[in-house]
Amino acid sequence: MNLSKHLTLKEATKSNTASRLGISNSPTEEHRENLRIVAEKVFEPIREHFGVPIGVSSGYRSARLNKAVKGSATSDHCKGMALDLDADMFGKITNAQIFHFIKDNLDFKQLIWEYGNDSEPNWVHVSYDPNNNKKTVLKTLKGGGYANY
Numbered sequence: 274m275n276l277s278k279h280l281t282l283k284e285a286t287k288s289n290t291a292s293r294l295g296i297s298n299s300p301t302e303e304h305r306e307n308l309r310i311v312a313e314k315v316f317e318p319i320r321e322h323f324g325v326p327i328g329v330s331s332g333y334r335s336a337r338l339n340k341a342v343k344g345s346a347t348s349d350h351c352k353g354m355a356l357d358l359d360a361d362m363f364g365k366i367t368n369a370q371i372f373h374f375i376k377d378n379l380d381f382k383q384l385i386w387e388y389g390n391d392s393e394p395n396w397v398h399v400s401y402d403p404n405n406n407k408k409t410v411l412k413t414l415k416g417g418g419y420a421n422y
Contacts, residue, residue, distance in 0.1 A: 328362025
């Protein structure tokens with residue numbers, strides 16, 4: 274099932290942790306609709322702008338999977354409203370390019386520069402909520418805290 278032109282449901286729900294631990298990561302219809310919206314409003318504009326494949330390292334997470342990966346109890350991943358994007362999977366662009374494109378051009382609820390260093394995050398977290406796109410921009414610090422970007 275395609276969520277958008279360039280993103281499948283399988284890509285947005287794939288989890289090595291879920292596979293390894295035998296955890297179901299099947300989204301409800303509501304979660305699939307949320308994933309479709311974030312795919313159309315965030316993923317596709319990035320994909321179209323850069324014209325290269327964009328890796329999704331984490332998308333939807335069931336409550337059990339979220340607990341297993343030690344995700345936040347209020348994570349937008351559990352609602353199907355967030356994607357972790359990782360350009361390293363294909364190596365054609367950088368995570369910093371993705372981050373800055375989202376920050377400068379798209380609506381979003383939360384955008385996080387995840388770890389890495391001052392020039393390149395390890396991955397980019399982005400969430401989209403049609404009712405609450407407050408454009409919070411954060412940077413994850415060593416030790417797990419956050420700083421406003």
